[in-house]
Structures are given as structure tokens and as C-alpha cells.
Amino acid sequence: MEHKIIVVGIGPGSKDYILPIALKKIAAAKILVGSERALADYAADGQKTAPITADIQAAIAFIREESQQEDVVVMVSGDPGYYSLLAALRNEFDISRLEVIPGVSSMQVAFSRIALPWQNADLMSLHGRLPDYASLAYEKGRVVGILTDAEHNSQRIAMLFLDAGWPPNTPVFVGEKLSYPDENMVQTNLIRATAEPAIRHCIMVVTG
Structure with a gap:
């Protein structure tokens, strides 16, 4: 079964600017992907995590594999619709599998x-x-x-x-x-x- 890939905007940096619904999605995640800074700020014990690095294909391969078993929450800075990993994810996965939570962009x-x-x-x-x-x-x-x-x-x-x-x-x-x-x-x-x-x-x- 293919699960959802939930792309969550975490805002420009300060936790004051992240939406409550984004925090709920992150807290409920069993699989969490994001930059090393985002993972340091938001990942909790018990969550399986993977960093987004310059090797974007490695992150996409992890998301593809893990989303066969569970929903995957992908944290992106700012708003997902503005120069984020969302564009690459749209090229790799059917749009029906993507759920997007907006955020405040810089x-x-x-x-x-x-x-x-x-x-x-x-x-x-x-x-x-x-x-x-x-x-x-x-x-x-x-x-x-x-x-x-x-x-x-x-x-x-x-x-x-x-x-x-x-x-x-x-x-x-x-x-x-x-x-x-x-x-x-x-x-x-x-x-x-x-x-x-x-x-x-x-x-x-x-x-x-």
C-alpha cells in the first residue's frame, strides 16, 4: 500500500512562525524528513528520520521506500509552494499521494x-x-x-x-x-x- 507524503512548511526559521497544523503533523509522524536543522528542532524520540542534503535523490529514495509502509512527513523551510522540495516530489510521485501544509515564507x-x-x-x-x-x-x-x-x-x-x-x-x-x-x-x-x-x-x- 502506498501512503501519503505530507509536505509541511515550517516557516522562515523561528518556531513562532510555524502553523499549529504543521506542528500536529510533525508530532504525529512516524517517518520524518527534513534538513539537519529542522530535524534538530522538531524530531522526537521514536521517529525514524532522514536528512535532506545536497543529494536530493537520496532523500527521494528514502521517501519512496518508507512511504510503502507509513505516511512520511517532509519538512521544508518557508512555504512548500515557493522554491522547495515540493517541485521534485511532484515529478516523482502521483499528486494524489501528496498532502501539502502551507507555511510562512521568508x-x-x-x-x-x-x-x-x-x-x-x-x-x-x-x-x-x-x-x-x-x-x-x-x-x-x-x-x-x-x-x-x-x-x-x-x-x-x-x-x-x-x-x-x-x-x-x-x-x-x-x-x-x-x-x-x-x-x-x-x-x-x-x-x-x-x-x-x-x-x-x-x-x-x-x-x-
Whole structure:
């Protein structure tokens, strides 16, 4: 018998931002998969666990094997629908086997910190991805939210936007460690961001 694969969003990091239904699913799990940090935060004695590492296929093989016997709960950071393992799981398993519990994404937190509605924002990820330069084109009033990484950090991304024709004084907000006690939210502009210390693994919001 094939069991359910329950993909649970655990929020941006702080336990204050995880939904009660997500905690219930995690607590009830017999098989629990997630990052090493997530397992350290949420796994309990008696649960069979496996980490999600750079070897995604190893995690999928574990899920496939264990889901023949029990439901498997897969913890992903933020919201499962936003750049998570859910896309890979959809490619491997029938959708009828997937149950998804939403979570709060770091992108949502970033926009909330600057009290800015995000329904009309363009969202993109440069986390492990090369930029699509056409998508960076300047338009007055355009709002862009970006996931970053070590290479595409706040300095590099500011340079990319300037190269794409954005005005140097365009406001930029850079959020790191969002939801944690040492959270840092910086307000600057594109030209200053190219000279200020680079912030890696953050959320940038550019407001044209």
C-alpha cells in the first residue's frame, strides 16, 4: 500500500512562525524528513528520520521506500509552494499521494517588515540560479523581491539592477536572519548597496 507524503512548511526559521497544523503533523509522524536543522528542532524520540542534503535523490529514495509502509512527513523551510522540495516530489510521485501544509515564507516576512503589499510584486530567486537579465528590466513603480545566495549577494544584485537601467537612488531593503532574534533589516539604495558590506542568503526588495 502506498501512503501519503505530507509536505509541511515550517516557516522562515523561528518556531513562532510555524502553523499549529504543521506542528500536529510533525508530532504525529512516524517517518520524518527534513534538513539537519529542522530535524534538530522538531524530531522526537521514536521517529525514524532522514536528512535532506545536497543529494536530493537520496532523500527521494528514502521517501519512496518508507512511504510503502507509513505516511512520511517532509519538512521544508518557508512555504512548500515557493522554491522547495515540493517541485521534485511532484515529478516523482502521483499528486494524489501528496498532502501539502502551507507555511510562512521568508519573502512574506520581508514584505511584512516594510509594510508593503506584495500582490503586485515580481518575485524571483537567484539562489543557485543565473539571472534572466530580461526579467531585471526597469519599470517605474515596479517592485521586485529576490532570494539570494553567497554568489548573488546584496552587492552583486545591486550591480545587476544598475546594469539593467534602474536609477541609482532606487530604494532597496535587505533582510537577513528573518524571524530570528538577530534579524537584520537594512534600508539603502542601489548605488549604496554596491559599496556596503555584502549580505548573503538574504531577501532583497527593490522598489522602483
